Amino acid sequence: MFQEKYDVIVVGAGHAGSEAAAAAANMGCSTLLVTMNLQNIAQMSCNPAMGGIAKGQIVREIDALGGYSGLVSDTSAIQFKMLNKSKGPAMWSPRVQSDRMMFAEHWRLRLEATANLDFYQEMVSGLIIEGDKVVGVKTSLGIEIKAKSVILTNGTFLNGLIHIGEKQFGGGRAGERAATGITEELVQLGFEAGRMKTGTPPRVDGRSLDYSKMTEQPGDDVPAKFSYLDETKPLTKQRSCYMSYTSPEVHNLLKEGFDRSPMFNGRIKSIGPRYCPSIEDKINRFADKDRHQLFIEPEGWNTVEMYINGFSTSLPEDVQFKALRSVAGFENVKFFRPGYAIEYDYFPPTQLKHTLETKLVNGLYFAGQINGTTGYEEAGSQGLMAGINAALKVQEKEEFILQRSEAYIGVLIDDLITKGTEEPYRMFTSRAEYRTLLRQDNADFRLTKKSFDIGLASEKRLRKMEEKKSKSYAFVEFLKETSVAPEEANVVLEENNSAPMKQSDKIFKVFSRPNIDMQNIRTFSGVDEYIQENDLNEEVLEQTEIQVKYSGYIEKEKNNADKLHRLEGIKIPNDFDYSRIKSMSYEAREKLKKVKPTSVSQASRISGVSPNDISVLLVYMGR
Missing domain, CATH: 1.10.150.570 (GidA associated domain, C-terminal subdomain)
Incomplete structure (x- = not known):
């Protein structure tokens, strides 16, 4: 049924597995993607959204490296927001609300259009090991498939156990069976394993909600997009999300089920994500708060299904229903399905190298929730890096590792490998000590050339980045060399409550002032003409403004990063x-x-x- 030997076998087709398979195949390796259900490739198991604080930076980095997450997010987006826009650019984080069905469809179509990539639907139940090296996988039908390297991206499926109140049943996701056999085999090989927990909220019928009692949350007036390529376009229409709140009444109704909660009665012993707690955990931990935000997110353009972000729970279904009906706008709510918690096996990531190859078994890589992380973006970035390094190893080339000063992906992997994690790891901007360098706007500057050099990013992507970079740097030099007279500048300065000039000065210095933006300096002689003559788009203008405004901070962080590199x-x-x-x-x-x-x-x-x-x-x- 299969070719004699694959270069790379990827087990699991979630976000990590999909990026891993695409990377290995695009680097020229014969690749097989094995999954339990081909209809669920890149399924959004939890919320229908990509990006967010620090996560948006990761999606931009995946795109800059030649991954697919940014492209798929753009083509399946129903709303775009740039979060933290009131703060400095190091904190700006792009986020899209996605059409869940369209997201999975577009991922599958992209993978099917990828050369060197084969697919197979079945459960992988074990590995084939010879000495200290992996040489293939075994399936539940007893089929052996040989490979030079294997990437495990099993998500929440390894011995997955779903909890709803006092009921529990095996499963890797609602309606899908758990994967068995791999954990036990890895433990026999000497790996340390653990258990983690995550959860998801109820999905409800949007036709049963009263949105007039909620606060509308529209997208940006001028939406941007994730991918640096021109292949995708910003949204021209968007769907709104909505916001409501719990109340003391809702909390009291939820508390009635605490004695039947697997969180509190000892059925769930593993640790869940600290920064994305269940609603019962919030009530318990933040007893002083009488309300919590709920975000009502549409699951797509045309479906009526709504995702209730902020109401993740494993309480009995009758308690969930009764409590949610006491939320403003939910008085007549109809459930599509209740929320649930899921426990699953993971392997402490200190057992890995920075390439995500295991220290114990040569050629075996782990990526995604198997390493103790949570989030599509964290999983996708690990899959990309595992796919890259598996391909490079097969090709007998030098490994590809990103430093902490080069990418959020570098921070993520270094944290996992060096510190490990005992709770689901989620990326935050605060985890990155060089976040002024690791902005979402410059991921292509930082990473595209590196990816092109290893054979992943296309020449088209590289040329586009180089053009943007040269135009931006040239514009900065123009601003450093061009002066503006006081009589011209002071009109703008006074309008923006900035101290007037007494003598001519370089536009760069005037632009560096806190209250002065790009629109202001475009009124200075020669600036708008330069922009028009050199065909500078909004991306270049934004990049230039950041380079000017934050040049001091950027230089300081570069110096600190250089010190780190000396120890590296x-x-x-x-x-x-x-x-x-x-x-x-x-x-x-x-x-x-x-x-x-x-x-x-x-x-x-x-x-x-x-x-x-x-x-x-x-x-x-x-x-």
């Missing part, structure tokens, strides 16, 4: 014997032996390793 350059051999360094703390020695950091910089980020331990290590290494 001090490599630690894989067989380094930490037990010989008696002047280092016992905890540090144990942690370093377990994680096996590849550089002094990575060692310094391990929990339990102090600055003094690093000093001792540097001395021991002759530094």
Whole structure:
């Protein structure tokens, strides 16, 4: 049934698996994507949205690297918002509300149009290992498929257990069976496994809601998009979301079911996402709050199904229904399905290298929720990196690793590998120490050339980025070289409550003032003419404004990043014997032996390793 041997087999076709398969295939590897149900490729298991705070930056990075998430998000979007626009550009985060059915359809069609990619529908129940190397997979039908590398992206399906009140049943997602066999085999091979929990809210019939009692949440007046390519276009029409609130009455009704809640009666023992808690967890943890926000999100352009963001729960279905009917606008609500919690197996990611290859088994990669993360975007980025590195390994080329100063993806993977996680890991801007450098607007500047060099990003994508970069940098130089007279500038400065000029100065310096924006400087002689003559689009103008306004902050972070790179350059051999360094703390020695950091910089980020331990290590290494 199958060719003699694939270069890469990807197990699971969620967001991680889809990006992994696309990356490996686009890099020229013969790739097989195996999933339990081909109708559910890239299914949005939870909320119908992509992006958001820090997550939007990750989608831009995936796109800049040549992944598909940004393109699919654009073509299936029903609403676009740039979050945190009132803050600095390091915090701006794009987000789209998606058409759930269209999103999955577009992903499948893109994958089917990808050369070198085959598909197979069946459950993978085990791995084929020879010595310390993976050489293929076994399916539930007993079929053996050979490969040079395997990427596991099993999501919530590994021994998945669904909870609704006191009822529980096996499943990886509502209406779909769990995957069995892989966890047990990996544990026998010496892997450490754990359990995590996530949840989802009820889906309801939008025709049964009274939107007049809610607050409308429209999209941006001038919507943007995710992908840097011209292949997709911004939305010309959008669907609104809506906002309502819980109340003390709703909370009291929910509390009536707490004795039957798997969260509180001990049925669920695993840890859920701290930053996306269930409604019962919110009531319990934030007892001082008498209301919580609920966002009512449409599932698509034409469907009446609505997603109730903020009401994730595993309470009994009768309690969910009774409580939700007490929310303003939900008095006559009809359920499509109740919310539920799901427990599943994961593998602490300290067992991986930065390439996402396992330390124990050569050629075996983990990506997505199997590594303890939560979120489509986090999963997609890991899948992309695992697909890239599996392809490079097969091609006997140098591995591809992004540093913390180069991408949110680099921060995500370094956090997982170095610190591990005991709760579902979610990306935030606060996790990135160089977030002024890692903005959503410049992901193409940071990553497209790197991706092109390894054979993933297309030449068309590279040329588009280079054109944008050269135009933006040239415009900055024009502003540095061109002066404006006081009599021309002061009119604009006074209108914007900025101190007047006494003598001519460079436009760059005037533009650097807090209250002055691009529209203001376009009134200065020669500026608008330059923009028109050089055909500068909004993307270039935005990039130029950020470069001017934040040049000082950007330069400072670059200097800090350079210091980090010096420590990254001090490599630690894989067989380094930490037990010989008696002047280092016992905890540090144990942690370093377990994680096996590849550089002094990575060692310094391990929990339990102090600055003094690093000093001792540097001395021991002759530094």
